[in-house]
Amino acid sequence: MSAVLLLVVGLGAMGLGYLVYSKFIAEKVFRLTADFQTPAHEFEDGVDFVPTNRYVLWGHHFTSVAGAAPIVGPAIAVIWGWLPAFLWVVLGTIFFAGIHDAGAVWASVRNRARSVGALTGEVVGARARSIFMIVIFLLLLMVNAVFAVVIAGLMMDFPSAVVPVWGAIVVALIIGQLIYRRIIGLGLVSLLGVLALYALIGIGPSVPVQMPAEVGFMPGNAIWILILFGYAAIASLLPVWMLLQPRDYINGLQLFIGLIILYGAIAVLNPEIVAPGINSNVPAGTPSLFPLLFVTIACGAISGFHGLVASGTTSKQLNSEKDVRFVGYFGAVGEGMLALGAILAATAGFASLGDWQAMYDAFGQGGVNAFVEGGAFIIHNGIGIPEATAATLLTVMAALFAGTTMDTGLRLQRYIFQEWGEIYDLAWMKKPAVATLLAVGSCLILAFGAGADGSGGLIIWPLFGTTNQLLAGLTLLVVSVMLVRKGRPVGYTLVPLVFLVIVTVLALLAQLRSFYEAGNYFLLGLDIVVLIASVLVAMECAAALKRLRGEAQAAK
Template structure:
């Protein structure tokens, strides 16, 4: 099959989803009100609560939720064939991710920009809130520790990406001042920012930077991890308009230009998909497609981490409630389009089936490296770009997204510690600086305590990310569904995804639990068991709460 047809089918379906389905959700389900006073205006403080242009906010939200996950997940999942990955990405984006992301912003916006974790106590119950906070903490811990490892690996493997990656931070700082102080209109500053960013990408191969292999016994990988967490800590304390918003916005524009180049190269070169539609000859040890597909591809179909961003930072910057359709739902469309591009890159970016099989020789292979290699081949064949330049462009794209996710993730982890300080009346923990130190400290403890001197400890618990993340998405959908029921509105648009995710997550957790048992991996076995108990508990809690609310609504109507 030609990749052009796959591209047109996928993008066409997602476009219709935004035009038709998101309009229905916004008007008939959430009933967005342009006159509702958003928390960004009610609690404006110039640091976290800042009313923001919807295009800039879309850039923040989209690049914060994207990270490297919509590349990694699909690039691994195609081992089962490109059809299952394609269908889950497209339909998951339209009917799961868009509703989940927009719904999380709506729920938080209607409750003074409180996080989904904090809302759970009021909407569902205190028991669910306690479970939710634990799951949230685990997800953020995994994301921050693992993305630091992933970024450091890319900076080491592709030294040409170092200059554009770190140069983008200085570009963002300048853009932040220009936008905030209104020195230029958004269109002009956008063009100048993109030009500066791509000038850095072009210069990258000419000025590769490599750290020493060891400094006082610290490996280059560990050096980068320490630098990344030091940067993320500072970034998480700065006002959102100064770095977070402009960095995310310019990265969002950069992604769409990158996607335009990749899709344009596909149209010009028309590569064939060399990977099988359904892989009936998977390598030994590959788990079953159901349910693992639905936890391997999270970002790009539906991801619980999105709910944390939506209710943690995005809702605090929403200028008008009606903006959340564009910010939330279209943000999910952007991520789905990135996952679709990844599927094409890793299935049509290899010359032959044998070349593809050489990469996908066991489950877990592929990832960002396959995306960079396959995508660079497509860019070279379609647009004539030099391979080194194409690889630098795609690597920078992946690293910048992972970096913006780390920025937001650490800020969210700081919020979690501050919320715990509020819940348990620990006054010093409610302050930003101590909470940030706790967030960084726990990440470094996992990175170096569990991983040793190279700082790769985050990878130790990463096998549980997919299931834990999807459980988190189910929890978010539970909060949204409960709010809809209380308001007497149709709940099927969130209830169906909620039930599907709970079934697939519990099924996947059981499979993983047996795997860890047979490997005698008692650490992951114990963590898996904790998450499994939480998933079953939440499923029972969901049934109890929703059944009670439905009965109360029927009784109220009858009287």
């Protein structure tokens, strides 16, 4: 199979999805209008509520939801073959992720920019809200703790990426001032920012920064984790225009340039995909494709974390309700494009089937390493960029996306604590500094609770895929309830919702069995808690849907 053919089919399908399907959803289902006053204008405070140019906001939304997950998930899932991963990414982006992300933004904007968890209380009921917010908090805890480990590991393994990763923050601070104070136009700001970022990537290999393996009584990667959380705490308290928006925007541009380089190299080299379409010779211990494929690839097809970003930070910055389609749906398309690039790098970036099999000798192998090594191989052989430089480029791309997700994730966790303060009338918890300390403290307890290396978050990471996909299903439930209340077509959200609930519950049950057989009773208990909580919220939402349909019929 030619990688170019797969690239053209994938990009063409996603492009049609945005041009045709998202237009239909925006006009006939959500019925977006420019006349509605968005919360960014109604509650503008210059910190969290800031009306934002849709291109800048798209950059924030896209890079916040992308992280490393649309690279890691697809680059692991190709162990079952490239065809299932390709189909789930493309079809999931068009019919699942796009309407999920846009729907979450729309629902939040129509309800004073409340998070999807708090919104559940207004749309469904107080019991559902309480349970839902616990699931959300658990998911954010996983994301923040684990992404800190991922970034720290990348900086330990690739010292050439340290200067570009941290230098990008300085670039973002400068860009934020230039955009917010309108010193120069967005086009020139974008050009200067991209040039500065790529200059840092070029400098990186010449000035590698290697953290010692041990610093006192702590491993080097643990020091990086502490530094990252210190930075994220400060970033979560800064006005969004100062760091979050420009950092995400410039990273979004950097991603598209990186994808253009990767896609261009594929077009020139036209490599063959060496991995099988359907892998019938998977390594021992690999779980079945169904239902695990649909939770292994979350970001890049559909992800509940997107709903948290959409209803947490994105909805507070939306300038016009009409921007929901571009920011929400096209943000999902951007992530699908990244997932497609990860699939191609991880299946066509190897010289032979034997080399590919050596990388994928056990389930869970591949991931970022397969993306970086395979992508660097394609870029070097396609357009002649030195392999080390190409590897640095792709590593920085992965690290910057993980960093922007962590920035947004910690801010979202701060919002959760503040919303709990509002719900339970705890004035002290509503204070941003206190809520941030609680957010960071909970992450550090998880990270360092199991040892001094800070990798404690990895203990509960096996539950991320199922928890994340259940959250996506529950978000679609909330959006569906809103659509029924407004008398809008609901099938476009209910079909992906039913599919997600079925495959995710089956995956949770499969995990229950594997945790029990492995004697991992901690994860077994946590899995049961997540399953019960999700079923209870689903029952509450189903009851709300039934009640609303009954009211609608009685009114006829």
